[in-house]
Amino acid sequence: MSVQVLDGKLLAEEIKKRLQDEVGFIHNETGCLPLIVNVMIGNNHAACAYANSQKKAAEQIGINYRQDILDKDISAEEIIAHIKSLNEDKNVNGILVHKPVPGHIDYPIIANHIDVSKDLEGVNIVNVGKMLLGQTKIIPCTPAAAIEHIKSTGIDLPGKEVVIVGHSEIVGKPLSLLLLAELATVTICHIGTSEAGKLVEHVGRADVLIVAVGKAGLIKGEWIKKGAVVIDIGINRDGDKIVGDVEFEAAKQRASFITPVPGGVGPVTVVMLMKNAIEAFRLQNKKG
């Protein structure tokens, strides 16, 4: 069986076309375009690169995008005041606070001040609860991108063994809820699983394996079940190369589908932010 490498750039382009149509429809109906504001605290190179890819995707789709760059030494109170002004601004449809934030800022506290209907990354605690209950269409972007990749393979998820490695608040945990909602049989592995020497066993059972840890080569190719779908979310620097958490070449010998790093989940993540901006616009303009 030959492996298919899941091209994130291609998938992102396909989704962008759909979103372009949706924005065109919104514009025809309302005369408005959604506006995203990215609040950046400080202005480092990595954050700017990611923000610029958001800006480019927004331009392609027809969404307005603004970066509000705040001083790196700003107080939490001043950031919250800025967010409140964005909450009240009817022209702003979506807000995100770029991570990581400086060490003196407590991100969850800031996140909870983002208006629930403008929270593009689903980080406000109300939206986290709504996701648990399946009551929101605004889904955290990286988990949403992983789901898009899985669905693009055509795999039928109900009853499939899905193993997630990594249980962070932004990736592993939300993914587990989304996959439960698809009726997959979900196992979540983490540091405790590794330390108990059980990671190999769980990985070997996975029909769909999703890895979000941040450790290059953590998952050995030989562990993977033949024919598995492998979604590698990890991003690691290896000299001048970027690599994932899965041994890519060895995993290709066993997987049926696999995402590359870079060029897999990353490009789709950016587009999911745009999708959320459209959902947020709709939520705010819902009649009745």
Ligand code: NDP
């Ligand atoms: P975190 O550091 O928040 O979470 C890492 C998770 O991996 C934790 O749950 C941790 O468990 C677990 N873990 C650590 N070591 C092991 C191990 N040896 N075996 C099993 N589990 C382990 O990272 P994020 O979730 O924020 O990100 C994960 C990776 O995904 C990173 O490389 C990041 O750069 C990348 N990423 C990629 C995105 C994209 O769009 N492509 C977006 C977001 C992240 P514990 O906490 O118990 O130690």
